Amino acid sequence: MSEFERISEHIYVMHAEQEADRPLLAAVVGRSRTLLIDGGNSSAHAQTFRDYLEREGVRRPDMMVLTHHHWDHSFGLAEWSLPAIAQRQTAEILRGYAGLDWNEAALDGLIAEGKMSERTRSDMHVEYKGDLTKIRVEEPNIVFERFIDVDLGGLTCEIRYVGGDHASDSCVVFVKEEGTLFLGDALSPSVYGGPMAYTTGKFLALLDTIFAYGANVLVESHGRPVTREEFYHDVRRYEQLARQVLRHGRDRSAIERDLRVDLGLNAEAELPQDLQEAIEYFMNGLEK
Numbered sequence: 458m459s460e461f462e463r464i465s466e467h468i469y470v471m472h473a474e475q476e477a478d479r480p481l482l483a484a485v486v487g488r489s490r491t492l493l494i495d496g497g498n499s500s501a502h503a504q505t506f507r508d509y510l511e512r513e514g515v516r517r518p519d520m521m522v523l524t525h526h527h528w529d530h531s532f533g534l535a536e537w538s539l540p541a542i543a544q545r546q547t548a549e550i551l552r553g554y555a556g557l558d559w560n561e562a563a564l565d566g567l568i569a570e571g572k573m574s575e576r577t578r579s580d581m582h583v584e585y586k587g588d589l590t591k592i593r594v595e596e597p598n599i600v601f602e603r604f605i606d607v608d609l610g611g612l613t614c615e616i617r618y619v620g621g622d623h624a625s626d627s628c629v630v631f632v633k634e635e636g637t638l639f640l641g642d643a644l645s646p647s648v649y650g651g652p653m654a655y656t657t658g659k660f661l662a663l664l665d666t667i668f669a670y671g672a673n674v675l676v677e678s679h680g681r682p683v684t685r686e687e688f689y690h691d692v693r694r695y696e697q698l699a700r701q702v703l704r705h706g707r708d709r710s711a712i713e714r715d716l717r718v719d720l721g722l723n724a725e726a727e728l729p730q731d732l733q734e735a736i737e738y739f740m741n742g743l744e745k
């Protein structure tokens with residue numbers, strides 16, 4: 458079931474969904490313009506959000522920004538067919554995807570090249586009901602390199618290229634007057650072209666960038682919006698982990714031992730499941 462929420466006076470969202478791995482979509486509504494953040498993974502996904510915005514009487518979207526090129530964020534753009542802002546790499550990759558004849562063979566090729574995965578295939582099959590020929594990809598037409606600001610009328614969206622492990626083209630969107638920061642998937646590990654991985658350098662640099670915004674609300678595309686306090690509480694554990702990986706390298710038992718101390722756990726305690734997975738991702742990152 459799709460779930461919608463007006464998370465602040467000017468921001469409407471359609472929450473992320475487990476099925477087919479649909480990410481959160483957002484509409485930021487200023488006095489004179491409405492900006493969409495991400496297009497959705499299909500026409501159906503885009504339509505569901507558009508119907509909600511119409512029911513709410515929200516000003517029609519004027520433009521869109523893509524947080525990165527991944528299909529679940531970008532393939533819905535064709536349905537909206539709006540002026541779309543994207544980082545240069547995002548635009549280049551989507552231009553390539555727009556020129557493909559979409560079917561199983563095309564997807565086989567992308568998986569072989571490490572640009573998509575078997576997980577992508579199963580999610581696409583759910584979203585497109587087994588028929589990949591229904592996929593339509595449109596390329597963005599407003600391209601920036603490092604940052605671009607969008608004035609929506611009394612509301613400014615600062616779009617900034619941040620990169621990171623998940624996708625080399627990741628961007629964040631800061632709705633300045635509301636103090637809301639959209640992170641896309643930037644803080645997630647890499648998902649294509651090998652086992653999921655984090656690298657300490659990219660992860661810690663990204664955290665510094667994010668913390669510097671001092672945002673009140675932070676929104677990750679596959680999670681729920683959280684307050685600054687909730688975000689810092691959660692992410693601080695990952696920061697401690699990354700620092701232990703820097704210190705101990707491949708010595709996993711030393712990492713686990715010192716992380717328990719950092720977290721105030723006793724020496725025999727089991728580490729939380731998410732951190733155990735994250736250790737695995739950091740170890741994979743060391744192989745790189």
Ligand SMILES: [Zn+2]
Pocket residue numbers: 525527623624642
């Ligand atoms: Zn992604």
